[in-house]
Amino acid sequence: MVAGPLSLDAPPQFSSAIIRRAHRRDWMFHRVTQASALAVLAIFLGIMWSLLSGAWPAMAAFGFGFLWTESWNPVREVFGAAAPIYGTLVTSAIAMAIAVPVGIGIAIFLTELCPRQLRRPIGVAVELLAGIPSIIYGIWGLFILAPFLQQNVQPWAIDAFAGIPVLEDLFAGPPYGIGIFTAGLILAIMTLPFICAITRDVFETVPPVLKEAAYGLGATTWEVLWKVVLPYARGGVVGGIMLALGRTLGETMAVTFVIGNAHRISESLFAPGTTISAAIANEFTEALGDLYVSSLIELGLILFFVTFCVLAAAQYMLYRLEQRAGGARA
Amino acid sequence: MTVSTKFLSGLFAGIAAFGVATTALAVTISGAGATFPFPIYAKWANSYRSASGNALNYQSIGSGGGIAQIRAKTVTFGATDMPLTVAELTRYGLVQFPTVIGGDVPIVNIPGITAGQLVLDGPTLANIFLGKIGKWNDPAIKRLNPTVSLPDMAIAVVHRSDGSGTTFIFADYLSKVSPEWKERVGASTAVDWPTGIGAKGNEGVAGNVRQTRGAIGYVEYVYATQNKLAHTKMLNAAGKTIEPSLASFAAAANGAAWDASQGFASIITNQASPEAWPMAGATFILVYKQPTDPAMTAEALKFFQWAYKNGDQAAQDMHFVPLPDAVTQKIEASWTQVQGWKAN
Numbered sequence: 234m235v236a237g238p239l240s241l242d243a244p245p246q247f248s249s250a251i252i253r254r255a256h257r258r259d260w261m262f263h264r265v266t267q268a269s270a271l272a273v274l275a276i277f278l279g280i281m282w283s284l285l286s287g288a289w290p291a292m293a294a295f296g297f298g299f300l301w302t303e304s305w306n307p308v309r310e311v312f313g314a315a316a317p318i319y320g321t322l323v324t325s326a327i328a329m330a331i332a333v334p335v336g337i338g339i340a341i342f343l344t345e346l347c348p349r350q351l352r353r354p355i356g357v358a359v360e361l362l363a364g365i366p367s368i369i370y371g372i373w374g375l376f377i378l379a380p381f382l383q384q385n386v387q388p389w390a391i392d393a394f395a396g397i398p399v400l401e402d403l404f405a406g407p408p409y410g411i412g413i414f415t416a417g418l419i420l421a422i423m424t425l426p427f428i429c430a431i432t433r434d435v436f437e438t439v440p441p442v443l444k445e446a447a448y449g450l451g452a453t454t455w456e457v458l459w460k461v462v463l464p465y466a467r468g469g470v471v472g473g474i475m476l477a478l479g480r481t482l483g484e485t486m487a488v489t490f491v492i493g494n495a496h497r498i499s500e501s502l503f504a505p506g507t508t509i510s511a512a513i514a515n516e517f518t519e520a521l522g523d524l525y526v527s528s529l530i531e532l533g534l535i536l537f538f539v540t541f542c543v544l545a546a547a548q549y550m551l552y553r554l555e556q557r558a559g560g561a562r563a
Numbered sequence: 564m565t566v567s568t569k570f571l572s573g574l575f576a577g578i579a580a581f582g583v584a585t586t587a588l589a590v591t592i593s594g595a596g597a598t599f600p601f602p603i604y605a606k607w608a609n610s611y612r613s614a615s616g617n618a619l620n621y622q623s624i625g626s627g628g629g630i631a632q633i634r635a636k637t638v639t640f641g642a643t644d645m646p647l648t649v650a651e652l653t654r655y656g657l658v659q660f661p662t663v664i665g666g667d668v669p670i671v672n673i674p675g676i677t678a679g680q681l682v683l684d685g686p687t688l689a690n691i692f693l694g695k696i697g698k699w700n701d702p703a704i705k706r707l708n709p710t711v712s713l714p715d716m717a718i719a720v721v722h723r724s725d726g727s728g729t730t731f732i733f734a735d736y737l738s739k740v741s742p743e744w745k746e747r748v749g750a751s752t753a754v755d756w757p758t759g760i761g762a763k764g765n766e767g768v769a770g771n772v773r774q775t776r777g778a779i780g781y782v783e784y785v786y787a788t789q790n791k792l793a794h795t796k797m798l799n800a801a802g803k804t805i806e807p808s809l810a811s812f813a814a815a816a817n818g819a820a821w822d823a824s825q826g827f828a829s830i831i832t833n834q835a836s837p838e839a840w841p842m843a844g845a846t847f848i849l850v851y852k853q854p855t856d857p858a859m860t861a862e863a864l865k866f867f868q869w870a871y872k873n874g875d876q877a878a879q880d881m882h883f884v885p886l887p888d889a890v891t892q893k894i895e896a897s898w899t900q901v902q903g904w905k906a907n
Contacts, residue, residue: 304755305755306754306755307726307751307752307753307754307755308748308749308750308751308754308755309749309755375770375771375774376770376774379774379775380774380775383775383776384776406717407697407717407719407777408717409719409760409775410774410775411760411771411775412760489724489763493760493761494724494760494761494762494763495756495759495760495761496755496756505759505760505761507724507761515724515725515761515763516724516725516726516753518624518625518627518628518725518726519625519626519627519628519725519726519727519752519753520627520726520753521626521627521630521645521726521751521752521753525753
């Protein structure tokens, strides 16, 4: 700082000292960033270790049967994870089935079809949805959405699907208002802004020249969307969906308000169920006995693996999609 | 060097002296556990602080947490709604005693039915929570309520999703009146519910019952009165129809043995007295017989001694039933097994 390297009378050894100092700084910077990265790895391994050691008594007692046992009986200390695993996967599937088409639809409307004056207000509203804390969704779900579903939607659905095989079982009564379906619906509303905001950003990166060329060839809006915009933005769209899926799998507060917290697997989507994170949040503080606590920790371990597997599968899907697209182009 | 050492040692001595001085003046008793008695412990602590200068730091983390914390020796006393057995008390070297009594009340949300209008008995309540009675106009309910017009509406059962002393009292009562409940479900702070939806905490159950038409749930008495929910009357063991009230909870408590050698683990559900509400229960405190800090444990016991003597009115104001004097005398006598406690 005092003598800059550009001063004319600086002797050569002086500049080499500067270089050495710069090297030392680089080295230190390298080590600090490396230590931060390694700390993440250490934290990851530490979490794995504490989950494994905490879950060990349950693993020893129930073995792999834990995964497909539906019973969750604190009195007889027989625990199984089948109902929470089922609830986690089914609520996420319902959420994705609703949020993906609607989210992409909103993004298409905002980037391609929306009048310019409406674009910002709708875009901001969608982004605000992403900022609402999950407990607010939970309270809204319990006090507004659930009674509405119980009194208006569910009785109608139960009557409408009566007599139709499969659907009749999926939408069977009594209408509680809260249950697997309501939890999936809340999750869909919560994850919609993620999918929509990311998809919109990706759609905006599509070069206008591509779209203009397609329109110039006489393509309809529908054809431009399906054959130009979506294929170009595919990677980003799948990325947004993955992020949303990660949120639905681990979401706790909003789900526990509206899912009914019952350790049962029912055919009906209107029946109460539970998810892994909801079960842990509900029961951990008041769990009496080592096996009970250990079973809850094993649930956490399973959520860890379920999330990992789902995200790995999504990554693989993305990789396959890109490979196929690359092959088609060549 | 020498100067700074002197300075430091002087500083430490000062801090130590200050520490000793403050301990002599006032202590903070630490406890953790059950959420159900938290309001009355907080109220007592507030009054005790003005009376003695000693403060209480009570964390209402739940009975399971309370037992875990006292076993980990991070607190001076633990609090639990489900009493430990004598075997457990002996194994961990703990002393157990009750503080106050409360009760569970069934609450319903049936259009046209007001508080105290519906009457249920134990077996019917058990069958509703077993999922065997599914409609409000079921003959079993009609038989108990010949004058009430009951709708053809599905019953939505609401229970606790977290472990709770409230659930223990409820499930214990159902086990006593229904052999099938005892066989299939049993009694504990958390059970494998055959039907219904789970909600977290008394407020969660109260909220869900209020939201759901045709719902029935069970909450602590204080939540039923505070939230103005439609409670039911119960047919008790003597065959008498009883309103939930502090008097009927006290009648249940009076019939119990309260045996010090059993850790006072009297379970006062389904009591024989004709005035007794069938779903009452006490909440308990746990301290070590050989505490690591006997002086602090003695301070904790002094707090409860003060509360037994001066806290009855506050308890009643908050819808808790204070223990009869005969019981508190037995409890204080049992404290002699705690090292560092001197009866005065």
